[in-house]
Amino acid sequence: MANAYLHSLHVHPVKAFRGLAPREAVVEPWGLAGDRRWVLIDDGGKVVTQRQQPRLALAAAELLPGGGVRLSAPGREPLEVRVPRASGTVTVEIFRDKVEAVPAEDAAAHAWCSAYLGAAVRLVHLDDPAVRRPVDPEYALPGETVSFADGYPLLLTSVASLDALNSLIAQGGHAQEGPVPMNRFRPNVVVAGTAAWAEDDWTRVTVGEVAFRVAKPCGRCVVTTTDQGTAERGREPLLTLGRHRRRGSKLLFGQNLVPLSGGTIRVGDPVTVA
Numbered sequence: 001m002a003n004a005y006l007h008s009l010h011v012h013p014v015k016a017f018r019g020l021a022p023r024e025a026v027v028e029p030w031g032l033a034g035d036r037r038w039v040l041i042d043d044g045g046k047v048v049t050q051r052q053q054p055r056l057a058l059a060a061a062e063l064l065p066g067g068g069v070r071l072s073a074p075g076r077e078p079l080e081v082r083v084p085r086a087s088g089t090v091t092v093e094i095f096r097d098k099v100e101a102v103p104a105e106d107a108a109a110h111a112w113c114s115a116y117l118g119a120a121v122r123l124v125h126l127d128d129p130a131v132r133r134p135v136d137p138e139y140a141l142p143g144e145t146v147s148f149a150d151g152y153p154l155l156l157t158s159v160a161s162l163d164a165l166n167s168l169i170a171q172g173g174h175a176q177e178g179p180v181p182m183n184r185f186r187p188n189v190v191v192a193g194t195a196a197w198a199e200d201d202w203t204r205v206t207v208g209e210v211a212f213r214v215a216k217p218c219g220r221c222v223v224t225t226t227d228q229g230t231a232e233r234g235r236e237p238l239l240t241l242g243r244h245r246r247r248g249s250k251l252l253f254g255q256n257l258v259p260l261s262g263g264t265i266r267v268g269d270p271v272t273v274a
Helices: 054-058 107-115 161-172 238-244
Strands: 003-011 024-028 036-039 060-065 069-075 076-081 091-093 097-103 122-125 154-160 191-193 204-208 210-219 250-259 263-265 271-273
Touching: 003 161, 003 263, 024 091, 036 091, 054 107, 054 238, 060 161, 060 210, 091 122, 107 122, 154 161, 161 191, 161 238, 238 250
Parallel strands: 154 191
Antiparallel strands: 003 191, 024 263, 036 122, 060 069, 069 076, 091 097, 097 122, 154 250, 204 210, 204 271, 210 250
16 A cells, blocks of 8 residues: 555536546545535426436536536537525435525526426535535534535545456456446545555545545445446446445445545545555
8 A cells, every 4th residue: 555646536516417637626524625516406306417317427517716617518508607696595305315505596507407408407506515414424423514425525436446347347248348437436536556445444544634534335326337428328337246346235336435634635645544
């Protein structure tokens, strides 16, 4: 582990949209600055992701100064959306959580997203992540909160584990679906210089000068089978994870992190573990 380092960073301004890969990112208590502060919801307030709408993989969101986003997608003119004033909230259902969020003020934002998906959706913003959504109490410490990420502030994966997984896919019955790229797993931090699956045993990670607690392994879903460049779905990597990385009903790849301190992390930073 002496040579472990931060290989890449990934920020997803709108949940389920294509991510950005900055060279550095500020770590806030609820995740990387700008990560998953926006999300789409349906008429019932339920979050809409690639689980229901694989075409979201082809949509992109660029962060603007102040926290707004510039949306782009095939067949659509780009649209800039500013952070809404906190004039009123709607209830968002994300898994088992009910979270208050603020709808985009400009009706064009909702129309743009709805037209792209061919379904009625609204774009909403998490105005105050410090209070809106606690981390799952089964795995949280008091006061820990999270954005619109699936459940935890950051997701860590490793280059070595992906290489090992792709070797297993190549040996299996659906080798034509491999190798799968890292963007299938939509991580925030990717580390290199470790052994395959070493992260299974970590309890604490320090990237540069910023420390994180390892909360739990990440159970994977159908989104990992979605080609992020075409929005088409296959069977891998879930088929191979099911054979080699199953724990109970969960298929595991990556580790969920909670920040223990703040600061800025940068690609190339040393990574130490405990």
